[in-house]
Amino acid sequence: MPHSPTIFFEDIREGEERRFGGHTITEVEILEFAECYDPQYFHIDPEAAKFSHFGGLIASGWHTASLSMRMIVDHFLEQTASMGSPGVDELRWLVPVRPGDTLAVHVRVDEARPSKSKPDRGLVRTSYTTINQRNEAVMTMKAAGFFERRRP
């Protein structure tokens, strides 16, 4: 069965802003992700992490990015005719993410323009901010994504 999107390139508006998500990260989740993908001591060893300049266990930045992506897919990309992303700029880890933190995502559409070389798609540039329960920006990034056009 092919994917049946409802939101195409033409439906995405420059300046559009949304906030969504709300995922509380546990110590077990932090340890499981990091043991698999980022086994630095301050991500996998709560005791040793106390001696680090973070003062305790923190989530891998790639974990924060992956959890943010899940919220972005669930609340935005899943309904769209997304064709994937060529990349991300200015990915910043600003505040450590610790066990018990609750993360949400704010998205702003910075630019939406038809592709010059490929008439079947448009390029959308978005700014994402991942926010914790104290409303601190823990991570920011600027992402590009291709979306199918409804009427190429």
Next chain:
Amino acid sequence: MPHSPTIFFEDIREGEERRFGGHTITEVEILEFAECYDPQYFHIDPEAAKFSHFGGLIASGWHTASLSMRMIVDHFLEQTASMGSPGVDELRWLVPVRPGDTLAVHVRVDEARPSKSKPDRGLVRTSYTTINQRNEAVMTMKAAGFFERRRP
């Protein structure tokens, strides 16, 4: 037990280059990561993915980044006095990663300089390229990292 690194900021040389890793990604791994963190149809549904412009199942870009990070930790960061990363620039997904691909990482140290504001650490800028078995660059990024100084 505190972490006992052997490689400090002073031991990291500008211009240093290394290549390491060699991880063969399976369809099961691609599906498991994507079901958790990036459930877009071309990452979680091998049949529907055939109808996408990728022509089949591909790994999430965040999965490729996380697998690359694991190789970077195992072969480089684990031995160092790493203090984490403030961020990444120019993260690019250049070629789709498909089941059965074998990934390695090439790293180049672009810059290593003492921090101006914090005398206990230095900032190291590195370029990473993730390469497949056909020697194609599937992902590139420029990362910054802080490392403890041996003699602050």
